[in-house]
Amino acid sequence: MTAPNYEYSLEGKIFRGNVPLVMGTRFDIIVIGEDEDKVLEFWRLCTEILEKCERRMNRFDPESEVSEVNRELSSGLAVTLGDEMRQAVAECIEFRDRTGGYFDIAGNPDAGLELDGNVLKPSVQGVSLDFGGFAKGFALRKIADVLKDKNVKNAFVDFGDSSVYAVGAHPCGDCWPVSLPSPFTGQVIADFRLKDNALSTSGNTPGYTGHIIDPHTGKACCARRIACVISEDPLEAEILSTALMVADDAAVNNIRTNFPDTEMKIFNLN
DSSP states (O other): OOOOEEEEETTTTEEEEEEEEETTEEEEEEEESOOHHHHHHHHHHHHHHHHHHHHHHOTTSTTSHHHHHHHHHTTTOOEEOOHHHHHHHHHHHHHHHHTTTSSOTTSOTTSOOEEETTEEEOSSSSOOOOOTTTHHHHHHHHHHHHHHHTTOOEEEEEETTTEEEEESOOTTSSSEEEEEEOTTTOOEEEEEEESSEEEEEEEOBTTBOSOSBOTTTOOBOOSSEEEEEEESSHHHHHHHHHHHHHOOHHHHHHHHHHSTTSEEEEEEOO
């Protein structure tokens, strides 16, 4: 994680904070109408959350907690997890089941991950955990909780353009408006009005395709598709947008049934 930056303007009480690189992308937030002391305390907590989540879930860092876990899992050994890692894995297992296996941090339906207290048990050797499609949403949920705890009235969080969370409204409106352009044509294909909820977008672009893997087949999704999910829970939005990219029509219908209060849109692009 690179060094965080911020600025605060007394006129309008506008706070802007950013981290140029964390979890492989950029993090930005704007908070409107809060006193400087209050928002700086929030920013301290926010950057702590980002740093801890990256240290815990970055599988490309050999010193991260998930890398240590993966080294033991690769030999088929059971692993005792720290409390927060146990919480994360438990949620991943629950979402695996509720999405019919289209979200799976093991990327393998035969891995058979099970939790017994804090002990994680694989069914086979060679299992490796990948928190892509989870870590940003997990961090964003924690940041959303801090925004609520601090009683922040109006804020907008942008996590790499693909995961956003909105509190209250833009100063010039009654919501935070977000437009979704096609990565292939630049034309706007959807407009969203966010207020006290999250939007997660997953998809392929001309320069970034095949990064989402179907856990059932092990094959990359290369379709010109974008999946968008709006939910009060940033983690749910993040996970479901990933699952919808690789789910077939029947699985999509099952996911909609299992998450009836969540708005989901899939765009198949020319």
